[in-house]
Amino acid sequence: MNQQMMIEAAALSKRYGETQALDKVDLEVPAGSILGVLGPNGAGKTTGVRILTTLTAPDGGRAWVAGHDVVTEAPAVRRKIGVTGQDATLDEMLTGRQNLVTVGQLSRLRRSQARSRAAELLGLFELDDAADRVVKGYSGGMRRRLDLAASLVMRPPVLFLDEPTTGLDPTSRQRMWGVIRGLVDEGVTLWLTTQYLDEADALADSIAVIDHGRVIAKGTPRELKSATGSQLLEITLTAPHAGAAPAVAAFALGAVDVSDDGRRLRAVVRHEPGLATTLLHALDAAGALVDDIAIHQPSLDDVFATLTGADTAAESKAIVEGVLA
Amino acid sequence: MSATTTALPARTAAPGLFERLLAWAGDVWVMTRRNLIHIRREPMQLSDVTIQPVLFTLLFIYVFGSAMVLAGGGSYKAFALAGLLVMNLTTSSVGTAIGLSTDLTTGVINRLRTLPMSPTSILVGRTISDLLAATMCSAIVAATGLAIGWRPTTNIAEVLAGFGVALLFSFALSWMNACLGMMVSGAESAQGIVFIVIFPLAFVSNVFVPTQGMPSWLATIANWNPVSAVASACRVLFGNPNPSGAIQAWPMQHPVAAALIWSLGLLAVAVPLAGRLYVRRTRD
Secondary structure, three states: OOOOOOEEEEEEEEEEEEEEEEEEEEEEEEOOOOOEEEEEOOOOOHHHHHHHHOOOOOOOOEEOOOEEEEOHHHHHHOEEEEEOOOOOOOOOEEEHHHHHHHHHHOOOHHHHHHHHHHHHHHHHHOOOOOOOEHHOOOOOOHHHHHHHHHHHOOOOOEEEEOOOOOOOOOHHHHHHHHHHHHHHHHOOOOEEEEHHHHHHHHHEEEEEEEOOOEEEEOOOHHHHHOOOOEEEEEEOOOOOOOOOOHHOOOEOOOEEEEEOOOOOEEEEEEEEOHHHHHHHHHHHOOOOOEEOOOOOOOOOOHHHHHHHHOOOHHHHHHHHHHHHO | OOOOOOOOOOOOOOOOOOOOOOOOOOOHHHHHHHHHHHHOOOHHHHHHHOOOHHEEEEEEEHHHHOOOOOOOOOOHHHHHHHHHHHHHHHHHHHHHHHHHHHHOOOHHHHHHHHOOOOOOHHHHHHHHHHHHHHHHHHHHHHHHHHOOOOOOOOOOHHHHHHHHHHHHHHHHHHHHHHHHHHHHOOOHHHHHHHHHHHHHHOOHHHHOOOOHHHOOOOOHHHHHOHHHHHHHHHHHHHOOHHHHHHHHOHHHHHHHHHHHHHHHHHHHHHHHHHHHHHHOOOOO
């Protein structure tokens, strides 16, 4: 793979009134890879996308997309990018086809080219049946697909997707993931913002976690997860057993919480290979019969708690209380 | 998926001025057509240039006209039509403020701004589609007038010149409304603010009644109101009664020149201002 950087941000900053939306952000995305930008609402994800797609000027720092400066060479950047925003950028009063043709023509395609490209995209995104209906009547999933199609009219080498699956039902979400994977197979460089750890995990080559406008962690999904070692364990016993809690305690980071009927046990445990098997062996050795065992992956909240340095005991307590509440 | 890294063969941004102008005109045309599709989808959007002109023309001529005796003679019908033409064009120019404001507050603008299109075509496309709507409005007022007995007494060239003067003013007002639409936050406030400006502009004039009967301070405002100049210019060019011709104020003595100066002056201020407001509005 060409290791040329398709997207580069250097000390990028932006302030809105009292809010430091971006604070000296340094990020780069090699050609043909996906960067997942992960963060809660208001972390600065959308501001980043707006600057990189020439919609907003930064207060400080510089950024380049496909080698062009986003401030001084904005028109050149616009010829290289596709953008799908959090809010659909479609024209509600036009049909799906008219939306795509309009985008094509405004991107300076000839009308005939714009029409054939629109037809091609409507087919790819399974929107043929709805192509000549007004967008106003589209479902959420259809809008997202049309919006993404509109971003692909010019086959841009760099694509920005701002929370492309937020608010979608699971089926539409899976479908969108399939589309995104397909794009990357074609060699597109992708900047993907998301609130969902599983989405970044499933799609991204590398992840940047941002909070309060700062990049608080960068790495591959695997690296980030191992940085967040703790997971929540839940066990349901067939019958209460005195030996169960001590057996689990050996793996727990804090106290083991036992329910009133003595059958349900909860604890925060550290991630390690073969954890479930080892636990079952220990419970079996103690003589306890297990109905159900579940180990929950660290949530985004956990990742943040760890990355922002919350101490483990408080964190364990918070997680257990959160589950019990 | 077929999204490969090879770009489609776009019309390349040629360095020549002529090619750039051609590309710009193409963008304007695409934006204009898009606005016209909107109108076709929601014909009620057009009611202010279709139903309203018919209603206003009939109501004013038959309700006011029944009690109106024009100083200097002539029928109220013959006097009022040019006034109603200008009034309808003035009030319908509000559509520009509402349409532009709606575009700027929905996600559509974000899509447009990431395309390699000419940003000014958003403004120009809007005012041109509104000019087309205004042309339709003028035709409807004229047809209504003809149906109830209004007759121009000059030749076809002068009559067309009269409509031309009225439409140029309507185009200038569209640009002013574009500015107002970008100064406020949303379509509703655009509607509100614009009516505060547009209604006094339309009514404190010689559109419905000769200004001679007004209190002198009000008559002075009305005589210098651009709407009065345009209405008088139309009356002169249509060969209809124009009592304002007797007033010793420069615009009333030279209504065609005054109408053109007002319109071009308004354009000279509003077009660059609209460009600036657009940049300010879309900065963040």
